Amino acid sequence: MAFDYDKYIRPGKLPHIWCPGCGHGIVMKGLIRAIDSLGLDKNNTAIVSGIGCASRLPGYIDCCTLHTAHGRAAAFATGVKMAKPEMNVILCGGDGDGTAIGGNHFIHACRRNIDMTYIIMNNNIYGMTGGQFSPCTPTGAKASTTPYGNPDPAFDVAKLAIGAGATFVARGTAYHATQIDKLIAEAIQHKGFSVVEILDDCPTTYGRRNKFKSVIEMMNRLKDIAVPVKAAEKMTPEQLEGKVLTGVLYKQEKPEYTTEYAKVIERAKGAK
Amino acid sequence: MEKKLPTIEIIEKYCKGCHICVEFCPTKVLEMQGFVAAVKNLEACIKCMQCELRCPDFAIKVTA
Numbered sequence A: 001m002a003f004d005y006d007k008y009i010r011p012g013k014l015p016h017i018w019c020p021g022c023g024h025g026i027v028m029k030g031l032i033r034a035i036d037s038l039g040l041d042k043n044n045t046a047i048v049s050g051i052g053c054a055s056r057l058p059g060y061i062d063c064c065t066l067h068t069a070h071g072r073a074a075a076f077a078t079g080v081k082m083a084k085p086e087m088n089v090i091l092c093g094g095d096g097d098g099t100a101i102g103g104n105h106f107i108h109a110c111r112r113n114i115d116m117t118y119i120i121m122n123n124n125i126y127g128m129t130g131g132q133f134s135p136c137t138p139t140g141a142k143a144s145t146t147p148y149g150n151p152d153p154a155f156d157v158a159k160l161a162i163g164a165g166a167t168f169v170a171r172g173t174a175y176h177a178t179q180i181d182k183l184i185a186e187a188i189q190h191k192g193f194s195v196v197e198i199l200d201d202c203p204t205t206y207g208r209r210n211k212f213k214s215v216i217e218m219m220n221r222l223k224d225i226a227v228p229v230k231a232a233e234k235m236t237p238e239q240l241e242g243k244v245l246t247g248v249l250y251k252q253e254k255p256e257y258t259t260e261y262a263k264v265i266e267r268a269k270g271a272k
Numbered sequence B: 001m002e003k004k005l006p007t008i009e010i011i012e013k014y015c016k017g018c019h020i021c022v023e024f025c026p027t028k029v030l031e032m033q034g035f036v037a038a039v040k041n042l043e044a045c046i047k048c049m050q051c052e053l054r055c056p057d058f059a060i061k062v063t064a
C-alpha cells in the first residue's frame, strides 16, 4: 500500500527545492516513515536544523520545526530539550553544517548524551554554496576549493560520534531506502544522544566534478560500498577494503543529560 | 485466477526525471517519457515498492 506522506507534509510545500536525484528527499521520506511508525505526536516532536540544502528539511514537515543558524542545530535543539524534556527532539543537517562550522556543537552534544537524535546527511560536500570541500570530502576528491584534489583526510562521522560519547550510532545510505526509517526509529527510541549518518549524494556539486556520469552511478556506488555490520564479521580486511559498515554500529546505556540535570535541580532546591 | 494488478500513480508535477525509479525497478516496469517517469509494463510489477521508497521527490505511489 502506498505510504501517505501527505499526512506529514505542510500543504503546498511540494515539489521541494532539492535537485533531481538529490538523496535528501529519500532521507526525508525515511524520517517521515520513522515518525509514523513510532506514532509520534507532531505537536510534541521538534525537528531542528542548521543551514544548507539538507537543513531545508524541517520546513517541509508538519511538526514543530526550527531552521536555525549554520552549524547551530545542536545548540538550539539542546535549548528545546532542556526547556521541554518530554519533547522528541530530532536534528538534521549536512556534513558541512555538522562537522565543520558545527563540529564543536556536535561533539559536545555527543559528550553530554542528551536524549536527541541527529540525522547527518553526508554528501561529502557543501552543496548549497556550490561545492566547497567539507571535513567529509574524501582525500583526492575535487571540490570548487580543491580543484587539484583534496589533500585532507575525511572525518569518519560515526567514529567521531562514538569517540565523543554518543550512545547510539548508526549508518545507512540513500540507496538503502528501506533501512533508513528503521535506523531512525531505533535511534529515536534510544534514551541518549543518537546519531544516524546517512551516506547521501549531491549530483550537482559533487558528482559532476568527480566523474560520476549520473545520479545512477552515485547510487550504485552507495550500493557497492555498503556492508551490513553482520556481514562484515565474516569478511577479511582485504574484502573490507574501501567498504563502509552500515546498520547499528554502536549502542550503550549511559546516564542521560536531562535526567541528570533534573537531579541537579532537586539537589539545588534542598541546598541551604 | 487473474492476477490483480497494482496501481502506479506518477505525479508528473513532482517528478524531476532523475531516473532512479526506472533504473532500480527489478522488473523494468518503468521508463522515462521525456523528462518524467512513466509506466511501461504494469504486468511485470512485483509490488516491491522500491520505486516509491527511493523516489526523492514523492512522485510515485504504488497501491497493491
Ligand SMILES: Cc1ncc(C[n+]2csc(CCOP(=O)(O)OP(=O)(O)O)c2C)c(N)n1
Binding pocket: A051, A052, A053, A054, A055, A070, A093, A094, A095, A096, A097, A098, A123, A125, A126, A127, A128, A129, A134, A202
Ligand atoms: C555563518 C555562515 N557561514 C557560511 C554560510 C554559507 N553556507 C550556507 S550552507 C553552507 C554549507 C552547507 O553544506 P552542508 O551542511 O554539507 O549541506 P548540503 O548543502 O550539502 O546539504 C555554507 C557554508 C552561512 N550560511 N552561514
Ligand code: SF4
Binding pocket: A017, A018, A019, A021, A022, A023, A024, A053, A054, A123, A127, A128, A201, A202, A203, A204, A205
Ligand atoms: S546542490 Fe547538492 S545537496 Fe543541494 S539540493 Fe542539489 S544535489 Fe542536493
Ligand code: SF4
Binding pocket: B008, B024, B025, B026, B027, B028, B029, B030, B044, B045, B046, B047, B048, B049, B050, B051, B052, B062
Ligand atoms: S513496485 Fe517494484 S516492481 Fe513495481 S514498479 Fe515499483 S520497483 Fe518496479
Ligand code: SF4
Binding pocket: B010, B014, B015, B016, B017, B018, B019, B020, B021, B022, B036, B037, B054, B055, B056, B057, B058, B059, B060
Ligand atoms: S524517482 Fe521520482 S523523480 Fe526520479 S524519475 Fe522516478 S518518479 Fe521521477
